[in-house]
Amino acid sequence: MPWPAYLTDGESALRRPVQLYLAPRELQILDEEGRCLDVWPLAGVRLAGEVFSGQPIRLSHSERGEARLTLESHEILEALGRYTPASRWRLSPTRNLIVVATGSLLVTVAVAALIVWGVPRLASPLARAVPASWEEAWGGQMADNFEAQFDRCEGGPGNAVLQSLAARMAAVASAPFDIRVVVIDVDQINAFALPGGRIFILRGLLTFAAGPEELAGVLAHEMAHVTARHPAAALIRGLGIQLILTVIVGDLAGSGVLADLGQTLLLLSYGRAAEREADRIGSAILRQVGLSPESQISLLGRMAGQEDAGSALPSFLSTHPDPRERIAALHREAQRPVNGTTPEPILSATQWAALQSICN
8 A cells, every 4th residue: 555755855845745655675655646756675764753643754764865754644664564673663652651751841941940040051951952853843833934924935946056055065064953944035134043954044145145155154154053953942041931831732833922033033042152153063064065164254244344334233143242253263263274175166156146036
C-alpha cells in the first residue's frame, strides 16, 4: 500500500507531495503521476527527530543529505519494523508523559519567574535544554503567522539563487536544525531568525545591501543566532511561562503577542553577549565559504554612518547593540585567514541582480 508524504530536498522550502512504497530492502518515492523520483535503501533510513503519538513523523537517509520525508500516518513505522530492527522505529514517550514532565518543568519555571532576575538568567540554559521538536514548533507557528500577513517573494530565478546561497552557507554552519530562508515583501532594512532554523529577509535589506557579500554577512550572522539557539532564549526571556504553556495548548500565535512584526523583532532582540557570539560564529561561517568578515563590517559601517548623519537608525540595528563595538571586534576577526587563496565572488552579477528582483 502507498503512504502519502511530502518530500523536501533540504535546499529549499518546497514541499513536494509524493507516494511511498515499501519493499523488503528499499523505500520507493513516486510523484503524483507515478514517476519514480528516488529509491532509499532501507539500511540508511532513519527517524529525523523525536516521534510522538498524533504528531507527523520525518524520515531522513544517511546518503541523502538534508532531504526529508514527512508523513502524517505512523503505520509505516510498523511496516519498517518488519524489514529492519523494530527498535529503530519506536515512538517517543506518549503525550501524556510529556504533559506530566512539562507540568514539573512549569512549576520549576514558575518559581524562578517569581524572582525578577530569574527568567533572564535561566533563558540561555533553558533554550539549550528545550527539545528541538518544541523549538521547531514555536518557529513554525511564528513563520505561519508572518506568511499569512506578508507576501513571500519567490519570483523567477531569484529564489533559486537565494536557496543555493543559503544551502552553501548552512552546510558549514553546523546548526541543530534545517535552515530555511525566505524573503518577505516588507520595505525595511532587516533580517531575523526564528526558533527552529527559520530565517526571514525583508525586501528592504536586498535594496540596501551594496552587494551579495553584504547579504552573505547578514545571513551568516542570522545562521549563527540559529546555531547558538539565541531565538529560543529570547522567546523564553520575553514570554516565560506563557511559552512553556504552548507546549500543552499548542497555540503560540494565538496569544496575540506575535501578531505584529515590530513587536516580534523587539521580542527577538539580543544582548551584547549574544551579538558578540553571533558575530564570532558568523565570521567563521563566512571564512568557511571563502569570504572575509569585511562584508559584515562594510554593512554595519554604512548603517552607523546613516545614524551619524542624523537619519533614523535602520531597523536592522534598532534592536542591536552599538555597531561601533561590533565593528571593532569584526576587524579583529578579519585578520584570520579565509578558506582558499583566491576567493571568487559569492554570486555573479547576474545572480545578484536576479536575487535583488526576487519580489518583482
